[in-house]
Amino acid sequence: MNVFMVYVRDENFCQLLPEELNRSRPDDERTKVMAFPPLGIQTLAPVLRRHGHRVRLFDTCHPQMKVEHIAQAVAEERPDVMALSFLSTTTYPAVKTMAKRLKLAAPKIPIIVGGTFATMNSDHILRDCPDIDCVGVGEGEELLPDYLNNLDDPSAVAGLVWRHAGDIVRNTPRPLLQDLNQFPYPDRTSLPIDYIESLPLDVPAVLSLDKFCTIQTSRGCPYSCIYCDIPSLSQGKWRYRSAEHVLGEMQQLNDLGYRSIYLTDDHFLLNRNRIGMICRGIIERKLEFRWGCEGRVDAVAVDQLSLMKKAHCNFLAFGVEAGTQKVLDRLHKRQTLKQVEHAVSEAKRHGIQRVHGFFVIGSPGETEADIMASFRFAARLKLDTFGFNRLCAYRGTPLWQEYIDRGIIDEGRDWHKWFKCSDIDCTALSGAVVNRVRMKGYALLFARRIFWRPISTYKLLRLFGRHMKWSDIFKLLWSPFRRRTLSRKPDLPARMIDLGLEEPERGAASIT
Numbered sequence: 001m002n003v004f005m006v007y008v009r010d011e012n013f014c015q016l017l018p019e020e021l022n023r024s025r026p027d028d029e030r031t032k033v034m035a036f037p038p039l040g041i042q043t044l045a046p047v048l049r050r051h052g053h054r055v056r057l058f059d060t061c062h063p064q065m066k067v068e069h070i071a072q073a074v075a076e077e078r079p080d081v082m083a084l085s086f087l088s089t090t091t092y093p094a095v096k097t098m099a100k101r102l103k104l105a106a107p108k109i110p111i112i113v114g115g116t117f118a119t120m121n122s123d124h125i126l127r128d129c130p131d132i133d134c135v136g137v138g139e140g141e142e143l144l145p146d147y148l149n150n151l152d153d154p155s156a157v158a159g160l161v162w163r164h165a166g167d168i169v170r171n172t173p174r175p176l177l178q179d180l181n182q183f184p185y186p187d188r189t190s191l192p193i194d195y196i197e198s199l200p201l202d203v204p205a206v207l208s209l210d211k212f213c214t215i216q217t218s219r220g221c222p223y224s225c226i227y228c229d230i231p232s233l234s235q236g237k238w239r240y241r242s243a244e245h246v247l248g249e250m251q252q253l254n255d256l257g258y259r260s261i262y263l264t265d266d267h268f269l270l271n272r273n274r275i276g277m278i279c280r281g282i283i284e285r286k287l288e289f290r291w292g293c294e295g296r297v298d299a300v301a302v303d304q305l306s307l308m309k310k311a312h313c314n315f316l317a318f319g320v321e322a323g324t325q326k327v328l329d330r331l332h333k334r335q336t337l338k339q340v341e342h343a344v345s346e347a348k349r350h351g352i353q354r355v356h357g358f359f360v361i362g363s364p365g366e367t368e369a370d371i372m373a374s375f376r377f378a379a380r381l382k383l384d385t386f387g388f389n390r391l392c393a394y395r396g397t398p399l400w401q402e403y404i405d406r407g408i409i410d411e412g413r414d415w416h417k418w419f420k421c422s423d424i425d426c427t428a429l430s431g432a433v434v435n436r437v438r439m440k441g442y443a444l445l446f447a448r449r450i451f452w453r454p455i456s457t458y459k460l461l462r463l464f465g466r467h468m469k470w471s472d473i474f475k476l477l478w479s480p481f482r483r484r485t486l487s488r489k490p491d492l493p494a495r496m497i498d499l500g501l502e503e504p505e506r507g508a509a510s511i512t
């Protein structure tokens with residue numbers, strides 16, 4: 001069969017590289033984009049090919065892979081199936097637009113969607129979007145080939161949610177995959193795109209022009225932080241590929257010339273032995289790429305950090321979240337400030353080049369003093385980079401459930417939305433206050449950093465300066481202090497709209 005696989009993404013999470021950096025040679029057909037590669041479709045394409053299907057990949061970050069181009073290709077090539085893949089709530093509107101346009105181009109060709117958000121909202125999506133024919137719930141490696149084999153009998157496909165005689169039919173669920181070593185390595189060559197290692201920000205922050213890709217070595221996380229939906233998606237389990245299988249893929253990437261790799265694992269740092277085996281393998285095979293990953297602070301062992309450094313790990317991102325134990329406990333983070341300090345200082349002591357801290361602000365129960373305590377905490381830590389984002393509630397998280405229980409969110413009407421806590425929760429500070437305190441916090445953090453760590457600050461700026469104009473670096477540094485103009489009004493829960501509380505600040509004060 002001939003399958004079109006389309007990765008639909010949020011436009012603000014990708015950016016074309018500036019013209020002067022985009023074409024290395026005049027005959028270069030490839031486009032350079034600052035974005036993460038679409039690992040979902042890259043993973044599924046070779047699996048389908050192994051089953052004898054032909055697959056064509058599209059990624060909407062490419063200037064010639066926008067909805068109109070794909071619709072034209074559909075009209076010309078008439079694939080047997082169109083499979084749309086997307087990650088999050090934020091992309092759902094774009095997916096609906098895509099499905100509508102592709103259906104117009106080829107009304108009889110079935111459209112199946114999959115990915116994290118689709119998995120969690122399958123019935124809702126089918127009720128909401130007539131252009132989508134079915135949803136593949138969960139992992140696609142076995143489900144998608146099974147679906148293609150049973151196009152005439154969708155009832156035979158475990159994990160499929162589909163329409164039949166006007167009803168929505170939910171087939172028996174498909175269990176989580178047990179053996180992740182059985183699949184071919186992702187296809188990173190078909191798309192005519194070079195993904196560029198960058199900071200995921202709204203100014204061009206290119207880190208290097210080396211060949212860059214992502215890799216997933218494990219799935220899931222056993223913890224239950226209130227803002228994360230991974231435990232519900234992965235049923236609280238952590239599954240992993242063997243070190244050998246991972247090293248085989250890394251060897252291939254090394255031989256293909258990749259020199260920068262980012263692990264998208266939910267929690268790479270969970271199993272020390274496995275990290276040890278992978279790192280020793282990288283060293284023994286003399287693989288040349290640098291790599292980065294994310295993880296919890298309580299899983300880091302000193303001996304592994306030194307080995308990770310030797311194996312060219314140059315980036316480590318920790319979910320720090322907050323600088324007060326009170327907020328960490330409210331988020332069910334199950335970590336202490338001491339553990340954070342230990343992990344960050346050990347990572348720096350062992351020479352990890354860039355250690356990043358993810359923080360959230362505007363959490364329920366958090367005061368202005370708590371936010372400033374987080375900034376002061378960040379200033380004390382030897383972090384190289386940091387991000388302070390407003391906490392959001394996504395469907396499938398314990399926090400979302402709490403808001404349903406508190407009568408703030410109406411599951412039936414709000415399922416397709418996501419909310420900043422500060423817009424909807426009266427126990428959180430209002431958005432305006434959070435933004436004001438954040439500016440103050442950043443000013444303190446930057447000042448302390450320049451004063452206490454001038455050399456590392458200079459080195460970091462020099463790294464940015466290799467591929468960025470100084471005006472862009474200045475914009476990057478200035479961005480936390482810019483007044484934010486909303487590109488779109490924030491989503492509000494249906495009940496707040498019913499009550500006419502469409503100003504988040506007022507709504508937050510009176511909904512509960």
Ligand code: B12
Pocket residue numbers: 008009010013035036037038039040041043044083084085086087088089090091112113114115116117120135136137138139140141143144200214216220227228229230264265266392394395396
């Ligand atoms: C890497 C990553 C990113 C990268 C982007 C990656 C990219 N390709 O563009 C960056 C950092 C930019 C990012 C940004 C955001 N992300 Co993100 N991200 C991830 C992360 C950690 C890994 C994704 C990944 O590479 N997975 C590996 C591949 C192999 O898995 P997959 O794509 O899910 O595909 C599998 C299945 O879903 C299925 N499948 C996929 N497509 C299809 C299609 C069909 C037809 C079928 C049948 C099956 C199928 O089969 C695949 C193989 O099993 C996930 C967490 C996670 N575990 O998924 C969060 C995650 C998806 N992100 C999340 C969020 C919230 C965001 C942001 C909104 C954050 C923000 N506030 O700014 C943005 C929005 C990005 C967007 N929509 O474009 C949430 C989504 C929650 C939700 N319900 O919406 C997640 C789940 C994290 C979390 N803990 O909650 N993200």
